[in-house]
Amino acid sequence: MTRFASMRGWALTLIALAMLPFILPSDYYLGIATHALVIAVLALSLDILIGQGGMSSLGHAAYLGVSAYAVAWTTRNAGWPAYAAIPFALALGTLTACVFGVLALRARGLGFLMITLALGQVMWGAAYRWVDLTGGDNGIRMQARPVLLGFDLNNATNFYIIVCAVLLTTLIAIYKLDHSALGACLRGTRDQPRRMRMLGHDVWKIRFVGFVSAGFWGAVAGVLYAYDYLYVGPSALSLPQSAEALLMVVLGGAGTLAGPVAGAIVITVIKTVVSSYVDRWYTLLGLTFIIVVSVMPKGLVPGIRSWMKGNRA
Amino acid sequence: MAIDALVISEIDSFYGDSHVLHRVCVTLREGEILALLGRNGAGKTTTLSTTMGWLKPRHGSIAVFGEQIGGLAPENIVQKGVALVPQGRRIFPSLSVRENLAVAEIKRKGGNRPWTMERVFDTFPRLRERKSQTAGSLSGGEQQMLAIGRALMSNPRVLLMDEPSEGLAPQIVAEVGRIIASLREEGLSILLVEQNLELAMTLANDVVILNTGRVAASGKASDIAADQEVLDRNLGVF
Numbered sequence: 001m002t003r004f005a006s007m008r009g010w011a012l013t014l015i016a017l018a019m020l021p022f023i024l025p026s027d028y029y030l031g032i033a034t035h036a037l038v039i040a041v042l043a044l045s046l047d048i049l050i051g052q053g054g055m056s057s058l059g060h061a062a063y064l065g066v067s068a069y070a071v072a073w074t075t076r077n078a079g080w081p082a083y084a085a086i087p088f089a090l091a092l093g094t095l096t097a098c099v100f101g102v103l104a105l106r107a108r109g110l111g112f113l114m115i116t117l118a119l120g121q122v123m124w125g126a127a128y129r130w131v132d133l134t135g136g137d138n139g140i141r142m143q144a145r146p147v148l149l150g151f152d153l154n155n156a157t158n159f160y161i162i163v164c165a166v167l168l169t170t171l172i173a174i175y176k177l178d179h180s181a182l183g184a185c186l187r188g189t190r191d192q193p194r195r196m197r198m199l200g201h202d203v204w205k206i207r208f209v210g211f212v213s214a215g216f217w218g219a220v221a222g223v224l225y226a227y228d229y230l231y232v233g234p235s236a237l238s239l240p241q242s243a244e245a246l247l248m249v250v251l252g253g254a255g256t257l258a259g260p261v262a263g264a265i266v267i268t269v270i271k272t273v274v275s276s277y278v279d280r281w282y283t284l285l286g287l288t289f290i291i292v293v294s295v296m297p298k299g300l301v302p303g304i305r306s307w308m309k310g311n312r313a
Numbered sequence: 314m315a316i317d318a319l320v321i322s323e324i325d326s327f328y329g330d331s332h333v334l335h336r337v338c339v340t341l342r343e344g345e346i347l348a349l350l351g352r353n354g355a356g357k358t359t360t361l362s363t364t365m366g367w368l369k370p371r372h373g374s375i376a377v378f379g380e381q382i383g384g385l386a387p388e389n390i391v392q393k394g395v396a397l398v399p400q401g402r403r404i405f406p407s408l409s410v411r412e413n414l415a416v417a418e419i420k421r422k423g424g425n426r427p428w429t430m431e432r433v434f435d436t437f438p439r440l441r442e443r444k445s446q447t448a449g450s451l452s453g454g455e456q457q458m459l460a461i462g463r464a465l466m467s468n469p470r471v472l473l474m475d476e477p478s479e480g481l482a483p484q485i486v487a488e489v490g491r492i493i494a495s496l497r498e499e500g501l502s503i504l505l506v507e508q509n510l511e512l513a514m515t516l517a518n519d520v521v522i523l524n525t526g527r528v529a530a531s532g533k534a535s536d537i538a539a540d541q542e543v544l545d546r547n548l549g550v551f
């Protein structure tokens with residue numbers, strides 16, 4: 001795909017996203033769009049690990065969960081303003097990623113996957129059982145969204161605009177990372193770790209930096225998640241949440257900016273809209289996944305791109 | 314007294330239980346090219362692998378400008394100023410030309426003309442033309458230039474080159490030869506492993522010939538080239 005075609009695609013997508021509040025019939029549907037974009041930030045963050053670093057994780061929701069709990073607890077129980085709660089939540093989520101990284105990056109491949117799964121489950125178990133801190137199964141309910149920079153985020157359209165802005169920032173940051181020397185090192189480490197050592201690199205450090213970057217953006221998704229649902233429970237950092245994020249990346253296309261966003265939108269729509277009409281929506285989700293990976297093994301976005309290229313040729 | 318660029322002293326290397334290098338000694342003087350020759354399986358690449366830290370020598374020592382590097386990890390040896398142009402190029406095919414060079418950049422203090430991406434592009438203009446292309450889409454000759462450029466991006470003091478002419482067309486081999494000669498003129502010390510005897514003898518100041526993991530002959534390139542018996546016995550050519 002040419003650079004111009006790619007830019008045109010992104011411009012059209014951004015215009016479509018900006019128009020959504022005026023097109024959608026009610027705040028209910030705008031809420032679904034907001035959920036999809038919040039989860040898209042999580043999927044994008046996971047794609048730093050999978051697409052750039054070649055590290056599939058089943059514990060990525062932990063950063064979202066820790067950050068979301070941090071926002072909910074500090075605002076609800078400690079009375080912190082959003083200006084203090086958000087940086088604290090981002091720092092705590094990133095710190096969690098640092099700890100996970102030190103432990104998980106001792107292994108590669110299946111071992112790495114299992115360690116991230118285990119660490120994610122430890123966090124879920126803590127959220128579920130540490131009732132005094134997390135409220136256990138009842139979670140923490142927040143009163144209202146804050147007013148930020150003059151924007152009352154209790155207004156659905158205002159909150160949607162903020163989520164769009166954060167998503168755009170995430171996209172730009174990940175694009176910059178991908179096109180930086182660090183991004184090239186991360187992909188070099190993914191493809192040929194031995195060659196990277198031959199060039200004088202500490203492969204572990206590169207993976208660690210990639211891992212923590214992914215954790216930071218996962219924490220950003222957590223802040224949005226907390227304010228989106230105004231509720232945080234153990235499901236925020238559960239295995240299904242991590243697995244869904246992984247599914248979004250694979251379905252949309254790992255290693256592409258648009259892929260995780262497309263995957264997040266498709267799965268959120270199936271989960272929230274289609275599930276209203278179809279009882280066995282998990283079956284539908286599974287079938288969708290099987291069909292897409294059978295027809296487009298690299299995912300929706302790379303598949304559609306190569307199909308368009310084939311049609312043009 | 315000048316310190317030699319690379320001194321490999323009586324090293325023994327093994328692949329598992331297989332004893333490959335037997336008390337191999339190589340001395341590369343600063344600003345010169347030393348050609349390491351031998352038949353297939355003689356231990357040339359193993360010598361480079363041991364120097365780069367992929368194999369730990371069980372005996373002997375390796376020093377770069379007087380500093381011991383034997384037993385260090387490969388990434389630490391590169392930081393000491395040793396770079397390798399590996400056999401078969403070993404570039405990153407999915408990264409662009411620019412990214413292949415960017416990942417190899419090491420800035421060092423001192424040095425009046427450090428290697429930068431621009432300087433690599435000036436040396437290899439064809440890489441500049443293809444800087445946004447993925448490296449896997451380059452021709453064999455261009456990939457070799459990229460592999461050399463990538464090694465230079467670490468601003469090495471000692472360059473190890475493993476068969477840089479392998480699989481290249483004669484015109485490209487001549488071009489690679491010119492580049493290696495110009496690198497020596499700039500003061501770079503080069504250990505050249507080469508099957509192309511003519512190219513090696515043209516470029517090298519000194520030659521070491523390995524035979525079944527042992528040093529079979531060593532000396533001035535002109536002396537070795539004139540000794541037909543040594544060449545026939547150890548290389549089976551000419």
